[in-house]
Amino acid sequence: MGGFFTGRTLAGIARGLRSGDESPAGLLAGALESVDPDLNAFVTLDPEGAEAAARRAGEELAAGFDRGPLHGVPVAVKDIIDVAGLPTGMGSAHFDGHVAEADALCVTMLRDAGAVIVGKTGTHEFAYGGTGDVSVNGPVRNPHDRERMPGGSSSGSGAAVAAGMVPLALGTDTGGSVRIPAAFCGIAGFKPSYGAIPAGGVFPLAVSFDHVGVLAASAADCRVAYRALTGPALTGPALTGPAEAAPAEAVPAPVDEGAPHGRVAWIEPLEIDPDVERAVRALFPDAPSERIDLPGIRAVFRAVQDAEAYDVHAERVAEAPGLFQPPTLERLERAGRTPAWRYLRALRERERYAAEVAGLLDRYDILALPTLPITAPRIGETAGPLGPHVPAVVSLTCPWNVLGLPALSVPAGTVHGLPVGAQLVTRRGAESLLFAAAERLATA
């Protein structure tokens, strides 16, 4: 699977660019040469635009104008995020031929940081699914095993980074859609607190839970990208609920003196392949076990996501149902029948779960659990021993969308020869704790 960026770090690339050993144009050429059409990671490539951006980046660096660690770095962008002048296809026939007029805010921030946008990566149709195999563009393939799913919905971003085509990709994460492909593909995926990276210009799936996130080879690279996408720390009023946008890193992260990298609790996954659980649990041998009502939070996720997703798509379902992929249409039709009173109760239950988890996060700095309860299924398979894949793949990730908490998936070895991910969760605004904990894992 080795692509141009396999085994490289953003820090190493940045050093190479500044020492003159590398050039933005050279990195871009390496990226474009690494694109493997068989993996189906990219749905749009923009060699002309990227070459112009790489040229400018090279000129700026040569002139001593340094935009920081992403300057001159090739980046891929999920195909539900607008990039001006390129198609935003959403993995759907509904948006065939649709070209974005303006950059999404997160893309503007990437460009301000000097990144070179290589192209758009495949997504599960409308990001409405965590398997990544349902798209008008066909399934993206997992670089570790091309017969298997990469996970979704940021499937192409996961595959592009895992195959070394780019060192960094943008994704979105409503129920796990950054962390799931990261874990299935053996890379790192990170979503910060709700609202910490602005979602303007990103096509909505479920506005209460939609997060923008990043995928890269390692947690350290996610941190570099996250800092570029959030800028200096904001200050703001006290946060009161999960629907509030959190200022990035606004809350100083308290760390227990006796545990220099943070007090860690193991959250027991209730329904999981026992081999996956053992592999991830082994990374946290000293962490006490705690329980959270993960199925209860998943039910909240389901009610709210379905209501909000149908709100987005009601006219398309009514007027052109045949343009959806059949599994997406079936999910939407069911979602449209979610009763309003269940939505109202889900919002109240969210408050209750938020208080429960806040209590846990008073006692611990980090909650650790597997990112996924299974390894990557074969393309075409819809269910396994834990039941249908669609709900199973979000079961351990969606709680942190419901609660708007920062969550990071890092590679945790392999099981059955396939990658698994360890997931770290913390308080809002305490993103730095996650990166510190991941660093400890990486050096352990």
Add this chain to the structure above:
Amino acid sequence: MGGFFTGRTLAGIARGLRSGDESPAGLLAGALESVDPDLNAFVTLDPEGAEAAARRAGEELAAGFDRGPLHGVPVAVKDIIDVAGLPTGMGSAHFDGHVAEADALCVTMLRDAGAVIVGKTGTHEFAYGGTGDVSVNGPVRNPHDRERMPGGSSSGSGAAVAAGMVPLALGTDTGGSVRIPAAFCGIAGFKPSYGAIPAGGVFPLAVSFDHVGVLAASAADCRVAYRALTGPALTGPALTGPAEAAPAEAVPAPVDEGAPHGRVAWIEPLEIDPDVERAVRALFPDAPSERIDLPGIRAVFRAVQDAEAYDVHAERVAEAPGLFQPPTLERLERAGRTPAWRYLRALRERERYAAEVAGLLDRYDILALPTLPITAPRIGETAGPLGPHVPAVVSLTCPWNVLGLPALSVPAGTVHGLPVGAQLVTRRGAESLLFAAAERLATA
């Protein structure tokens, strides 16, 4: 129909109490003697509790301790509002035998103002209907014509005041339930800005729209009661949306110099008995006509009320459906099928309508329109020329619940020999403008 309080004002009663011509005990005796069981206005009378309260009020006044204009005044309370030690029946078999442990906040405020609670008045079952004829206690009768509905849901409060049993009654108003019985019964009914009278201890119908209000013979008497229920003006942060509680009278009411009682616009009622329209329009000969999408706001009302009402009653519908009156059960079952996405859209539409009406209230101080599009239907009749009564009766009142605006219904003569009401609406916090405009009408 003359009861003890017919033709009397709260100001006159207060003077009589202070001159020694009247006593709280004498007023209470007059109230109790005026109760006409055939009208079915009261579901519970509390002569012992009321007599004790009247005695205390008399002693306080005699001792020179004056609690203000409600001191010693008999008041009736709608049967969805808790009064400690009395049944709160909700007009429903579900609450047979249920006794309130504590006073609702608005009842506490009444007692602090020295009022004497006479008893509980009949309500449409769970306040879920504006006709007032559906209740385990049987229909309340309109004092003007006992074969006709009093309107609801504060049916008993409307009938008790209209028949002179009490000079003041508490009601609740989610889609018009104070103003509708006021108009059908020929008295005044007032609901202030959303949240201005606290709703604690009131059984919910639809929490986004539930208001506590007052019914009395005239607007002037509503003003006296309102001041007693809100106390000194609060100050607070700027209001941002209709779901926010408004501090009472916090916003100084700007009045156009050229129109000393406020600039008035006539809001065209689109579906209405033309005789009712003519009668009310005649009170505002100089007001220019304006249009608001009243049916659109009613659709918002319906979606949100139904979702929130079913949320309140889901367990009762599932476990003991037979205890509901059949029309209530039928409404609830339909309400439970309101799709969540429609609720979400209704909330957004509310924002749009709020902005539209705010624009109108930049140009006018008062919006005037009929309270009801029809006169009181016969008991047992479910539809008329405008269609089913249940939606018709809220068509002109519910928009001001959706938007949380203060609204006052005042008597506007008779049509077909039955009372009609004129409705005045203004900006949040500008309640005093309504009373000034009503005074102008009363003296015109």
